[in-house]
Amino acid sequence: MNTQKKIAIIGIGLMGGSLALRLRAENLCTEIIGVDNNHQHLQIALDQKIIDSGASLGDAIEAADVIIIAIPVDQTIxxxxxxxxxxxKQIVLDLGSTKSTILDAIEKHPKRERFIGTHPMWGTEKSGPGSVIRDAFINRAVVLCNHNDSNPEVFVWVKKMYETIGMRIVYMNALEHDLHVAYISHVSHITSFALANTILEKEKEETAIFDLASGGFESTVRLAKSSPSMWAPIFIHNKANVLDVLDEHITQLQKFQQAIAGANEDELMVLMNKANQIKKIIP
Amino acid sequence: MNTQKKIAIIGIGLMGGSLALRLRAENLCTEIIGVDNNHQHLQIALDQKIIDSGASLGDAIEAADVIIIAIPVDQTIxxxxxxxxxxxKQIVLDLGSTKSTILDAIEKHPKRERFIGTHPMWGTEKSGPGSVIRDAFINRAVVLCNHNDSNPEVFVWVKKMYETIGMRIVYMNALEHDLHVAYISHVSHITSFALANTILEKEKEETAIFDLASGGFESTVRLAKSSPSMWAPIFIHNKANVLDVLDEHITQLQKFQQAIAGANEDELMVLMNKANQIKKIIP
Structure with a gap:
């Protein structure tokens, strides 16, 4: 199999730009064409040699062997x-954080099999081509969704691409994927956004926060810096799962609320000892 | 001023042990005496040369110039x-995460002025002397509370001690301190504990979490590994402030809940753009 391809990346932000660097580092591409509505982003990507050239969407599709969509999920749909x-004959994939609505949107499309929905489990709270990271994706999981609906040639090349940049392949159908990511990614982001708003709402003496903030606070609130235009469509496209997990999360917070209000140290110990079991999962 | 003292540390865990290492590194002590009810912890501290000797509380008080209390806040009281x-003539200080109940407990004590309540804003989710960190405390804030109630000699030495190990001194009264830390530390811990319980409650396929977890999730849930016996008394001793902030936090989560339920992208953008302002405070 010839693994080197001419690759178009739609959206040269944190994800698309970081992936471009990894594709080039692993010799997976002969050329990278960038497509971005944001001309400033495109220029940064050219200046920093993240891409070889910029093109319109139509020209990029025509020129490329592989088209990677790295834009918010609503724009992807x-x-x-x-x-x-x-x-x-091109291979088309996306990197979006939800999968069901995307796959539903093209279920009956005659070229459905040229597409594979993927979700590399890597990111930071930053966005734009100025935030790209050279050694991104390594040792993280990537989910390939409903891969039996893709042409084997599409599946095999995309699997090889992710393995070559150092990712672990995980297979799930889109419904399973969207459920799991609600737990391990989407609701973490909501709690972090909400925590930032809690503090901004109630704590007026900002210098006091700044002075006292230690590592624990910084790590909990870090995701609150994430891109609203990326996350709003994710939450809406994964609405049912996100609302379900958020409801459970509020219930769990209320258990702490009740135990603290009743100065019930035994119950607090039970709640926190249970939470400590997360060590077994995330050491 | 002779800054070198014979120092007793009550509780040789993460905080007390890490402080012992810094005191020695900065030549602030002639000797460090450890006191700990946990004999295994005391032995680890001796083996790793974190302390010079172990002693009973009574012997340690008698022998030391400075007594540092590094145990949970309920035990401190x-x-x-x-x-x-x-x-x-000894100098006595604590490192606890709440200050009002501690200072209230000794308000009328005839030796009140030998004590100063402090809170170094440093820690990790780990505990015990096996988790000590050599370069702890550097570039973090330390709060000195109600220092006008302490003898100047006590205040001056403790201030010098913290400055020498690289900390920024912040002055607050105990009420202010307890309010601010509810925001920037205590509620972060509750959200993290509750998030871990949310996932452990709802997500039965633990391997799926493990496979997919990325950096964002890990950082949000890290504090859920913290010591229950340290945190239960903190939440109870700072009950009024913690409940107030927790109530606001649940309100903020419910705003996300409503916006997602209504697929209200505009409102989600408003909420997240507001949260993004945390960048100005924690860059």
Whole structure:
């Protein structure tokens, strides 16, 4: 198999840009074409040699062997049928954080098999091509969703691509994926955004926060710096799962609330000893 | 001023043990005496040369110039009047995460002025002398509470001690301190404990979590590994402030809940753009 391809990346932000660097580092591409509505981002990507050239979406689709969609999930759904309309032998994949609504949107598309939905479990709270990270993705999981609906050639190349950049392949159907990521990613982000708002709402003496903040606070609130335009569609596209987990999370907070209000140290110990079991999962 | 003292540390865990290492590194002590009810911890501290000797509480008080209390806040309140009963010219300080209940407990004590309540804003989710960190405390804030109630000699030495190990001094009264730490430390811990319980409660396929967890999740849930016996008394001793902040936090989560339930992307953008302002405070 010829693994080197001409690759178009739609959206040269943190994800698309970091992936471009890894593809080049692992010799997976002959050329990288960037597509981005944000001309400033495109220029940064060119200046920093993250991409070889910029192009319009139409020209990029025509020129490329592989088209990687690295834009927010709502924009992916808007653009994906148009891309599939124009492809012939190209491989198309996305990197989005939800999968069901994307796959539903192209379920009956005649070129459905040219696409594979993927979710590399890597990111930071930053965004844009100025935030790219050179050694991203390594040792993280990537989920390939409903891969039996993709042409074997598409599946095999994309699997090889992720393995080559150092990722562990995990197979899930889109429904399972969306449930699991609600727990281990989406609700973490909501708690962090909400914690930041709690502090900004109630704590007026900002210098006091700044002076006292230690590592624990910084790590809990770090995700609150994440991109709103990326996360708003994720929460809405994974609404049912996110609401379910959020409801459980509020219930768990209320258990702490009741135990503290009753000065019930025994109950607090039970709640925290249970929480400590997360060590077995995330050492 | 002779800054070198014979120092007794009550509780050779993460905080007391890490402080012992810094005191020695900065030549602030002639000798460190460890006191700990946990004989295994005391032995580890001796083996790793964190302390020079172990002693009973009574012997340590008698032998030391400075007594540092590094145990949970409820135990500090239980032991502090006994310690002050026995001191004469010694300097006594604690490192606890709440200050009002501790200072209230000794308000009328005849030796009140030998004590200063402090809170170095450093820690990790680990505990015990096996978790000590060599370069702890550096570049973090330490709060000195109600220092005008302490003898100037006590205040000056303790201030010098913290400055020498690289900390920024912040002055607050105990009420202010307890309010601020509810925001920037205590509620972060509760959200993290509750998030861990949310996942452990709802997500039965633990291997799926393990496979998919990325950096964001790990940082949000890290504090859930913290010591229950340290945190239960903190939440109870700072009950009014913690409940107030927790109530606000649940309100903020419910705003996300409502916006997601209504698929209200505009409102989600408003909420997250507001949360992004935390960047100005914690860059």
């Amino acid at each position: 808007a653009i994906l049928p148009t891309i599939l309309n124009r492809v012939n | 239980a032991i502090l009047p006994t310690i002050l009963n026995r001191v004469n």
